[in-house]
Amino acid sequence: MTNKKLIGVDLGGTTIKFAILTAEGEIQQKWSLRTNILDEGSHIVPDIIESINHHIDLYKMSRDQFIGIGMGTPGTVDRDNGTVIGAYNLNWKTLQPVKEQIEAGTGLKFAIDNDANCAGLGERWKGAGNDxxxxxxxxxxxxxxxxxxxxxxxxxxxxxxxxxxxxxxxxxxxxxxxxxxxxxxxxxxxxxxxxxxxxxxxxxxxxxxxxxxxxxxxxxxxxxxxxxxxxxxxxxxxxxxxxxxxxxxxxxxxxxxxxxxxxxxxxxxxxxxxxxxxxxxxxxxxxxxxxxxxxxxxxxxAELGNDAGVIGAASLATQFA
Amino acid sequence: MTNKKLIGVDLGGTTIKFAILTAEGEIQQKWSLRTNILDEGSHIVPDIIESINHHIDLYKMSRDQFIGIGMGTPGTVDRDNGTVIGAYNLNWKTLQPVKEQIEAGTGLKFAIDNDANCAGLGERWKGAGNDxxxxxxxxxxxxxxxxxxxxxxxxxxxxxxxxxxxxxxxxxxxxxxxxxxxxxxxxxxxxxxxxxxxxxxxxxxxxxxxxxxxxxxxxxxxxxxxxxxxxxxxxxxxxxxxxxxxxxxxxxxxxxxxxxxxxxxxxxxxxxxxxxxxxxxxxxxxxxxxxxxxxxxxxxxAELGNDAGVIGAASLATQFA
The missing domain is CATH 3.30.420.40 (ATPase, nucleotide binding domain)
Incomplete structure (x- = not known):
């Protein structure tokens, strides 16, 4: 049993949802941002980094209190390399080195999968899937x-x-x-x-x-x-x-x-x-x-509604525990 | 890398196929028996035990040269308990404690799954599935x-x-x-x-x-x-x-x-x-x-023909290595 926390990010074409969760998947904080898809979606990753850093400071927490970040995204995901391509509702037409940028920008480990997979993981873990x-x-x-x-x-x-x-x-x-x-x-x-x-x-x-x-x-x-x-x-x-x-x-x-x-x-x-x-x-x-x-x-x-995505995304980061 | 061997058994309504394989899944010996389904299929397990013991002696091998036995069977399999029920082409209508009997009769560890699953494992491992x-x-x-x-x-x-x-x-x-x-x-x-x-x-x-x-x-x-x-x-x-x-x-x-x-x-x-x-x-x-x-x-x-079953069955026993 660890006291460390997970961060879950659910990236969508309209909003980006965030949550800080216990290692057992209980949401402790959540917030969201509007997705800025202008300029080929080039603001999205910087916005995510800034928002995570801001909230870690806001809650007076430190990097070593976190296991890592997991994120669900539209588009085609290369899980090993942490890249996304072809997410048209984000204006991401070319390859986006999401993992590299978010790890560099937050100092936390990062894992990614597609949004429906993350929602499925969330419902399995803490929702109708009953673990x-x-x-x-x-x-x-x-x-x-x-x-x-x-x-x-x-x-x-x-x-x-x-x-x-x-x-x-x-x-x-x-x-x-x-x-x-x-x-x-x-x-x-x-x-x-x-x-x-x-x-x-x-x-x-x-x-x-x-x-x-x-x-x-x-x-x-x-x-x-x-x-x-x-x-x-x-x-x-x-x-x-x-x-x-x-x-x-x-x-x-x-x-x-x-x-x-x-x-x-x-x-x-x-x-x-x-x-x-x-x-x-x-x-x-x-x-x-x-x-x-x-x-x-x-x-x-399903039982988790909009929370399924952030919960499942966060579960991707349990591999870093 | 081990020099120990696997035993694969493919139990069917007409014949029982056996093979001794390397831990890498290469068949070294194979043989078969006709399935005797008389008397509610009560001869099947004793026949399997006798045939395995006989061939271990025939090849002048000892129990400690084997990792274990894996078997594919018709019917409904309880993998944890190693039992089979409802295998009508074997006349097995009641619960058969196959694992208990074969482990006691051969002194080797035993794992079991259904026949189609075993054939699938075989083709995946050494056949068209290309590992x-x-x-x-x-x-x-x-x-x-x-x-x-x-x-x-x-x-x-x-x-x-x-x-x-x-x-x-x-x-x-x-x-x-x-x-x-x-x-x-x-x-x-x-x-x-x-x-x-x-x-x-x-x-x-x-x-x-x-x-x-x-x-x-x-x-x-x-x-x-x-x-x-x-x-x-x-x-x-x-x-x-x-x-x-x-x-x-x-x-x-x-x-x-x-x-x-x-x-x-x-x-x-x-x-x-x-x-x-x-x-x-x-x-x-x-x-x-x-x-x-x-x-x-x-x-x-498929590439393995009749050998898929014994090869895949044997792979069940790799868990004992």
């Missing part, structure tokens, strides 16, 4: 991402693309995805996917529906509106939710037929629909999961 | 099984069902599987699945085809016959192979979108069709795999 050995995390946001933990370790695979569960094919020859393929889960279970399904189903539907009227009137539709209307028994909205949950249940089942995790944890904005979503996903999961998997793998909603 | 960190193994036999290795470790999951790739759903509402679900990969890519597809497609097909004639004449069809006729450009046989390879390519892609292994190794009887099979699976894989996965995960045919 289990095998946990699959799926986040339903603008896109669909994932973090897979097996034998207590994150899976990265040979090219770092393990856990790209948003690109599992759930409907061959289905909607075209930004990745170029057709029928990826992301096209059906992300916030944009839900809206896409709503628009398509509205076109075919001829009965009465508030959702259909909104779409026909040209109102802006969100995933939240679709789920809220479905809860109010709007027929078309329920058809949309049924489809979303069918594809999610199929994907969760196939991930589980492959990994048989203790928990499949569903997080991200779309998961705010809560048990209403979970129950319908479970129904489809039950239909598609292998018997042993059906009885041993449990679907759950 | 990679992340390897997915799929075996296409009477059924479809798998062994998944990530971060150099076998995946078992919470209920031991990780790697049940034969039960990945590739066709919702498709053929009913022995597991009770519909549309499992096993129903399309196992030897029996290939024959089932051939029979169904023959019914719809009205052109000329040797395969159709054989089926209409009531000849017994095998997976090998279907692939051989396809190689000879039989139209219907090619339609069947296309379907098999479509489902296999979809499953390989979704496993790889999840795990991004360095290699997906395809083994088992159906894989005897070789490059003819692999090329068509690859074509479908390319269509369904996420871009990073498509360029970093490689599909390969």
């Amino acid at each position: 289990g050995d095998d946990v699959a995390f799926i986040t339903l946001g603008t896109g669909v991402g994932g973090g897979l933990i097996a034998n207590r370790q994150l899976l990265h695979g040979i090219g770092g693309a393990a856990g790209e569960v948003g690109h599992i094919i759930v409907q061959p020859n289905g909607y075209q995805c930004t990745c170029g393929n057709h029928g990826c889960l992301e096209q059906y279970a992300s916030a944009t996917g839900v809206v896409h399904l709503a628009q398509d189903l509205a076109e075919e539907y001829e009965g009465t529906s508030r959702l259909k009227k909104m779409i026909d009137d040209g109102d802006e539709i969100t995933s939240k509106i679709v789920f809220d209307l479905a809860k109010e028994r709007d027929y078309l909205a329920n058809k949309v939710v049924d489809k979303v949950c069918y594809y999610l249940g199929l994907a969760c089942a196939n991930i589980s037929n492959t990994l048989n995790p203790e928990f499949v944890v569903i997080g991200g904005g779309v998961s705010a629909a809560g048990d209403f979503l979970l129950k319908r996903v479970q129904k489809n999961f039950n239909e598609f999961a292998f018997a042993t998997v059906r009885t041993s793998t449990q679907l759950k909603l | 990679g960190d992340d390897v997915a193994f799929i075996t296409l036999g009477t059924g479809v099984g798998g062994g998944l290795i990530a971060n150099r470790q076998l995946l078992h999951g919470i209920g031991g069902a990780a790697g049940e790739v034969g039960h990945i759903i590739v066709q919702p509402n498709g053929y009913q599987c022995t597991c009770g679900n519909h549309g499992c990969l096993e129903q399309y890519a196992s030897a029996t699945g290939v024959v089932h597809l051939a029979q169904d497609l023959a019914e719809e097909y009205e052109g000329t085809s040797r395969l159709k004639k054989m089926i209409d004449d009531g000849d017994e069809i095998t997976s090998k016959i279907v692939f051989d006729l396809a190689k000879e450009r039989d139209y219907l046989a090619n339609k069947v192979v296309d379907k098999v390879c479509y489902y296999l390519g979809l499953a390989c892609a979704n496993i790889s979108n999840t795990l991004n292994p360095e290699f997906v190794v395809i083994g088992g009887g159906v894989s005897a069709a070789g490059d003819f099979l692999l090329k068509r699976v690859q074509k479908n894989f390319n269509e369904f795999a996420f871009a990073t996965v498509r360029t970093s995960t490689q599909l390969k045919l």
Whole structure:
């Protein structure tokens, strides 16, 4: 047992979240900054360094009270070299030597992984994953991402693309995805996917529906509106939710037929629909999961909300303890 | 580097294969026994013990020259307790205390896992997996099984069902599987699945085809016959192979979108069709795999044939070194 602290950083396109945590993963302090993506994102790393140094001073702490810093980031991560490339929402098009700069700027050891992996680590450690050995995390946001933990370790695979569960094919020859393929889960279970399904189903539907009227009137539709209307028994909205949950249940089942995790944890904005979503996903999961998997793998909603990222990121730094 | 040896045992419903290997996985001796499943399979473990003891004496070796014994088995394995239950092709319906008996009977340490996992370990270590960190193994036999290795470790999951790739759903509402679900990969890519597809497609097909004639004449069809006729450009046989390879390519892609292994190794009887099979699976894989996965995960045919099981089983015993 150490009294030393971890620092977790969750770098996103809009905000940078920070936390100071105990070695056991309890958050003691948290703060955030707006992400300044101007000038090719060149202010981001200096801003992170300054903010960490400032807060260490603010809390009258010293460098040797910290185990290290862990960070989650969008883009393609080279974990060994601590670099990031292709994080377009940060304007990071070229290779960013993040680890080198942050270690030099803070005097602390630094580890990095992608944001969905970090959120998965966080939920596994302190959230719905209940510190289990095998946990699959799926986040339903603008896109669909994932973090897979097996034998207590994150899976990265040979090219770092393990856990790209948003690109599992759930409907061959289905909607075209930004990745170029057709029928990826992301096209059906992300916030944009839900809206896409709503628009398509509205076109075919001829009965009465508030959702259909909104779409026909040209109102802006969100995933939240679709789920809220479905809860109010709007027929078309329920058809949309049924489809979303069918594809999610199929994907969760196939991930589980492959990994048989203790928990499949569903997080991200779309998961705010809560048990209403979970129950319908479970129904489809039950239909598609292998018997042993059906009885041993449990679907759950994420529990940490926005904190999952900083907690999981901080856990990357426990390797320096 | 040790000079001590490993013993690998591959227990099947027809034969029990044995091998003595170096600690580096080179086979030095191998032999086999017919499996005697009479009397509720009660002769199996005593036969294994006697055969191992006999061969240790035959080769004038002593117990302290061995690191231990590893064994692959059908049925549900409790790895910690070294027990097996529900191996119906062995007539093992009740719990078998295999580890306890073999350790007592041979004086050697013993580890056990299921047969597909062992074959996967073997192919990863000394076969097509090229000693990679992340390897997915799929075996296409009477059924479809798998062994998944990530971060150099076998995946078992919470209920031991990780790697049940034969039960990945590739066709919702498709053929009913022995597991009770519909549309499992096993129903399309196992030897029996290939024959089932051939029979169904023959019914719809009205052109000329040797395969159709054989089926209409009531000849017994095998997976090998279907692939051989396809190689000879039989139209219907090619339609069947296309379907098999479509489902296999979809499953390989979704496993790889999840795990991004360095290699997906395809083994088992159906894989005897070789490059003819692999090329068509690859074509479908390319269509369904996420871009990073498509360029970093490689599909390969298994290389060890019948030796995969004993080699992988033996590798279980390296933990005692």
